[in-house]
Amino acid sequence: MKKLLIILAMLLVPANLLHGEQNYLEVTAPGNRLLQLAIASPVSLGGAPNASYAQEIVDVLRFDMTLAGPFSVTAAPLSEAKSGIRPGEFDFAPWKLAGTDLLVKTGYSQNGTTLTLECRLYDPARQQEVTAKRYTGSAKELRRMVHAFSDEIMRATTGEKGPFTGKIAFVSTRTGNKEIYLMDYDGYNVQAVTRNGSINLNPDFSPSGQEIIFTSYKKGNPDLYRRELFTGAEARTSASRGINITGAWAPDGNRIALAMSKDGNSQIYVISKEGKQLARLTHSSAIDVSPAWSPNGAQIAFVSDRYGRPQVFIMNADGSGVRRLTTSGAYNVSPRWSPKGDRIAYCRQMGNGFQIFIINPNGSGDTQITQEGSNEHPRWSPDGRYLTFSSRRGKREAVYVMRADGTGQTMVSRGKGNDSHPVWSPYWQ
Amino acid sequence: MTRRLPRRERGLETMVVYSLLVHLAVYFLCTRFAFFPGFMKQEAPVYYVDVVNLPVASPQAGSPAGSPAPAAPAPAPAPRKEMTLPARPPEKGKAKAVVAKPVPRNTPQENTREFEERMSQLEKAAGARHEAAALDALKKRVAGSGSTPAGMPGATGKEAGSDYGSYIQSRLKDAFKTTIASQSRNPEVFVRLTIDRRGKVIASRIERSSGDRVFEDAVMRAIAKAEKSFPPPPSGAEFEQGFVFKPQGVGKN
Numbered sequence: 001m002k003k004l005l006i007i008l009a010m011l012l013v014p015a016n017l018l019h020g021e022q023n024y025l026e027v028t029a030p031g032n033r034l035l036q037l038a039i040a041s042p043v044s045l046g047g048a049p050n051a052s053y054a055q056e057i058v059d060v061l062r063f064d065m066t067l068a069g070p071f072s073v074t075a076a077p078l079s080e081a082k083s084g085i086r087p088g089e090f091d092f093a094p095w096k097l098a099g100t101d102l103l104v105k106t107g108y109s110q111n112g113t114t115l116t117l118e119c120r121l122y123d124p125a126r127q128q129e130v131t132a133k134r135y136t137g138s139a140k141e142l143r144r145m146v147h148a149f150s151d152e153i154m155r156a157t158t159g160e161k162g163p164f165t166g167k168i169a170f171v172s173t174r175t176g177n178k179e180i181y182l183m184d185y186d187g188y189n190v191q192a193v194t195r196n197g198s199i200n201l202n203p204d205f206s207p208s209g210q211e212i213i214f215t216s217y218k219k220g221n222p223d224l225y226r227r228e229l230f231t232g233a234e235a236r237t238s239a240s241r242g243i244n245i246t247g248a249w250a251p252d253g254n255r256i257a258l259a260m261s262k263d264g265n266s267q268i269y270v271i272s273k274e275g276k277q278l279a280r281l282t283h284s285s286a287i288d289v290s291p292a293w294s295p296n297g298a299q300i301a302f303v304s305d306r307y308g309r310p311q312v313f314i315m316n317a318d319g320s321g322v323r324r325l326t327t328s329g330a331y332n333v334s335p336r337w338s339p340k341g342d343r344i345a346y347c348r349q350m351g352n353g354f355q356i357f358i359i360n361p362n363g364s365g366d367t368q369i370t371q372e373g374s375n376e377h378p379r380w381s382p383d384g385r386y387l388t389f390s391s392r393r394g395k396r397e398a399v400y401v402m403r404a405d406g407t408g409q410t411m412v413s414r415g416k417g418n419d420s421h422p423v424w425s426p427y428w429q
Numbered sequence: 430m431t432r433r434l435p436r437r438e439r440g441l442e443t444m445v446v447y448s449l450l451v452h453l454a455v456y457f458l459c460t461r462f463a464f465f466p467g468f469m470k471q472e473a474p475v476y477y478v479d480v481v482n483l484p485v486a487s488p489q490a491g492s493p494a495g496s497p498a499p500a501a502p503a504p505a506p507a508p509r510k511e512m513t514l515p516a517r518p519p520e521k522g523k524a525k526a527v528v529a530k531p532v533p534r535n536t537p538q539e540n541t542r543e544f545e546e547r548m549s550q551l552e553k554a555a556g557a558r559h560e561a562a563a564l565d566a567l568k569k570r571v572a573g574s575g576s577t578p579a580g581m582p583g584a585t586g587k588e589a590g591s592d593y594g595s596y597i598q599s600r601l602k603d604a605f606k607t608t609i610a611s612q613s614r615n616p617e618v619f620v621r622l623t624i625d626r627r628g629k630v631i632a633s634r635i636e637r638s639s640g641d642r643v644f645e646d647a648v649m650r651a652i653a654k655a656e657k658s659f660p661p662p663p664s665g666a667e668f669e670q671g672f673v674f675k676p677q678g679v680g681k682n
Contacts (some may be wrong), residue, residue, distance in 0.1 A: 024619060024671040025598040027651075029605040032676060035643065070612060070643055101608065101650060125608065125650040158612060159642040 034072040035101040035157070037065055041076050043085060045118060046109035053142060057106050057117070060143050063186055064150035064164045067410060069385065069403050070157065071102070085120055087129055095124040102130070102157065106149075108142075115139045119149040121156055131156040143188055154383075163381035167425040168388055169193065169203040169212055170399050173417035180214055182229070185381075185388070185401060185424065187412035193227065202246050202421055206273075207253045209428045213237065215245045224258055226273060237275040242266075246290045249273075250297055257281070257291035257300055268302050268319075281319035292335045292344070293317075294361070301325065301335040301344055301361075312346050314361065325363055332357075334377055338384045343404075345378035345387060356389055358404070369406030379423040380404075388412075390420035484596040484663050593662050594670045597624070597655075601672060604655035609676065611644035617675040618645050622652065624668045628659040636671065648674045 039061050042054040058075050065073045084090055085105035095103050103122040108115060120132040133152055135145035147164040154162030167182050174181075180193040180200045194200045198218035205212055213226050224238035224247045238244040242261030249256055254273055259266045268281040268291050282288040286306035293300055301314050307324070312335045315322040326332040331349035338344065344361055347354040353374025359366040373393035380387055384404065391400045391411070399413035399422040413419040616639035623632035633652055639645060651674070662668040 024673040025594055027598060027601045027605050027672050027674045028677040029602065029609040030677040031609065033610050035610050035647075070610065099607065101610070101647075123646070123650065126653040157643060157646065 035070050036099050037071040037073050037102045037104065037153075038095060038098070038100045039065075039073065039075040039104045040085075040106070042106040042108060044109065045085075045107040045116070046111075050108070050110070053108050053110075053115075053139075056142055057108070057146050060146035060186070061104060061106075061150060064147060064162070065153065067386070067401065067403070067408050068150070068154060068162065069408065085118065087120075087122075092122070092124045092127045095122075100124050102153075104149075104153070106146075110139065113138055115142060115145075117142065117145045117149075119146075119152075121153055143184065147184070147186075160383055160385075161427070163383050163386060163424065163427075166382060166427070167209075168399060168401075168412070168422045169205065169425065170390075170413065170419050170422040171201060171203065172413070172415060172419045174415040174419075175417070180212070183399075183413065185412065187399070187414050190415065193229070203423055204247055204249050205423060205425045206249050207251055207426055209426045211273075213247045213249060213256060215243075215247065224256070235275075237273065238271055239275075248291045248293055250293050251295055252297055257293065259289040259291065268300070270317075279319065281315065281317075282322075283319075290334055292337050294337045295339050295341045299361075301337060303333050303335065312344070312359075325359065325361070326366070327363065328366055329357075336379050337361075338380050338404075339382055340384045343384075345380065347376050347378060347389075353392070356387070356406075369402075369404075370409070372409070375400075377421050381424045382426045386424075388422040388424050390422055392418075484591050484593040484660065488592045593664070593668055597622070597659060597668075597670065598672065600655040600658045601651060601674075605648070605651040605674060608647045608650040608654065609644075610647045611639075611641050611676065613639065613641040613644065615676070616641040616644040617673060618648050619671060619673050620648060620652070621669065621671045624659060624662060626661055626665055626667060628656075628661040630656045630659070631667075644674075 039058055042057045044050065062073050062075055065071045085107045090105070092103075101123070103124050105120045105122065107118045110116075114136060115138065117135045118132070119135075121130040122128070123130050131152055133149055135141075135148060137145060144165060150164040151162040154160065154164075164185060166185050168185050169180060169182050171178050172181050173179075175195075177197050178199045178201065179195060180203050181190055182193055183190040193203075193212065194214070194216065196216065196218040198216055200214050200216045200218075201222075203212050203214040210230060211226055211228050213224060215222050216225050217223075219236075219239070221239065221241075222243045222245055223236050224244040225234055226237045227234040237256065238247075238258060238260065240260050240262035243259065243266060245259050245266075247256050247258040250270075255270050255278065256273055257268060257270050260269050261267070263280070265285065266287045266289050267283070268288050270278045270281060272278060281291075281300065282302070282304070284304060284306045286304050287310075288302055288304045288306075290303040291300045292302065298317055299314055300317055301312055303310050304313050305311070306313075309330050310333050311324055312326040312332050313322055314325050325335075325344065326346065326348075329348040329350070332346055333349075333354075335344050335346040342360065343358050343365075345356060345358050347356050348368075354376045355368055356370040356375045356378045357366060357368050370389070370391070373391045375389050375391045378387050378389045381401075386401055386403055388399060388401050390397055391409075392398075393411075397418035397420050398411045399419045400409055400411050402409040413422075617637070618635060618639040618641075619637035621632075621634045621636050622630055623634075625631045630652060633649065635645065
């Protein structure tokens with residue numbers, strides 16, 4: 001009976017499944033080209049044209065889309081293409097003729113202090129609109145609106161939202177002290193987070209993006225502080241004797257892993273975000289620092305010199321199952337787990353400086369992705385496609401961004417002094 | 430007594446000025462009148478020759494590109510001469526002395542000239558034969574390109590031409606070359622196309638996704654680009670066929 005059922009089932013299976021791919025004709029092409037993305041000149045949708053708005057829209061889109069990776073970006077001259085931006089208001093033919101895969105059309109209108117930006121993404125080959133968004137806000141929000149549409153372009157073309165509306169928190173000496181600042185990911189709109197005139201280090205965002213933790217010496221001891229970004233409210237979360245450094249927010253948003261030396265040498269602990277100690281995770285006679293949570297919160301990567309030199313280790317979130325991750329290089333520090341959990345970025349001392357490497361959590365695929373200058377503190381963008389890091393390529397240390405394969409390295413911080421310890425904010429929730 | 434100041438030498442400055450002017454003039458002439466074509470590169474247009482025959486309803490057996498023109502006939506080989514042995518000299522005392530007729534002997538210079546003339550005639554004749562044969566083959570190929578029976582491997586029909594599916598495949602390949610883009614390493618997407626009796630794509634259904642949005646959009650873009658060159662199906666009925674799109678060289682691992 002069972003055999004009969006199997007035979008019947010086989011008969012019911014569509015023939016094309018049984019024949020596999022035999023019925024399909026193969027269409028192949030060599031290579032892998034970049035998508036030709038054209039940015040049409042922004043047009044005024046009401047009122048007099050504003051050249052500075054138009055220029056800013058094009059500049060932001062071009063910067064975002066160039067870093068994005070899958071695109072080769074061209075921007076039409078601003079004096080051209082005064083046609084409309086909505087379907088039917090312009091002709092696809094010239095864009096098709098130019099081999100454009102994706103066309104961005106933008107228009108703006110201003111009513112008093114309120115600016116409206118309308119952005120549309122088209123596929124000229126298929127003559128269809130891919131996505132369209134309208135943003136309204138104050139004129140000074142223009143860059144943010146354009147970044148938001150860049151995120152939308154990434155979502156529409158790759159299936160995953162871009163990180164371009166994200167902020168980067170970093171440490172800068174531009175005022176003479178090590179203070180923490182926030183800026184757009186492309187270096188614009190810098191805002192000071194701390195102004196305590198002390199040493200402030202190692203910022204890290206909460207998973208909601210609304211809070212930040214950092215270590216500050218403002219009361220003499222390196223204590224861990226938590227600060228709400230919108231209200232400015234600040235609390236000292238960990239002030240135990242000795243160091244309270246390299247805090248890392250757990251993916252659940254309720255716990256923080258950090259290195260403390262209250263029991264002698266520096267070890268990894270977990271505390272609640274209010275500061276209550278929950279567990280001591282490492283029990284070694286060595287120095288253990290820089291915890292980094294896996295995105296599911298099940299494991300923690302950290303740095304330990306238990307075998308003589310600093311190396312990256314992984315343990316379960318309860319402190320069990322410690323195993324060594326990095327086996328090459330004599331000095332490996334500053335690990336950070338990618339948001340997808342498939343890779344860990346860290347930096348290795350090479351010669352007189354550091355270089356950034358990426359390794360799989362099982363220890364395979366250890367790959368160097370930076371070569372120029374001295375590069376430290378790699379931190380992932382929330383989509384895992386980009387990294388921010390600090391680099392010294394000359395006299396000044398600055399914040400850079402790059403794609404996760406090491407291409408497209410671009411300096412984004414432009415202030416005086418040295419900028420370091422960058423961290424890319426998660427998607428705002 | 431007045432001391433005469435040494436006269437300032439102006440020769441070097443003048444020469445430098447002249448040299449600068451001459452260099453600027455040469456540079457202007459070179460760039461203005463394109464003396465160096467390397468500076469003014471213009472990309473030559475790419476012409477594409479379609480070798481796939483138009484689709485027919487019932488293709489015959491053969492190749493989509495048409496039967497190859499018959500190879501140029503090799504020039505007929507010169508008839509081989511039997512090798513003759515030199516006459517043996519008569520043995521002394523045995524045979525009667527045969528008095529050979531006196532053969533007029535040429536001088537060595539005359540022999541060389543005669544040989545060269547003959548060689549040159551032979552070379553000319555061989556060259557002319559080759560040219561004629563090549564011309565003949567080309568003429569046949571050109572004449573046969575429109576009418577040489579073309580078909581499909583394994584086909585059993587009687588009409589010259591390719592089958593519709595192969596024609597659509599060739600058009601898709603051409604378009605895919607201009608749109609291919611991907612984010613993953615070895616993407617593969619299975620698409621089933623339905624083409625109506627006017628040659629319009631009325632349905633394109635992804636049967637097996639690659640999970641790579643960029644790649645699948647590139648495939649859809651290729652279909653949209655290729656659609657313009659789809660002729661109506663020769664059968665006069667709706668046509669449906671599955672196609673698998675992938676980067677060249679990607680196979681089953």
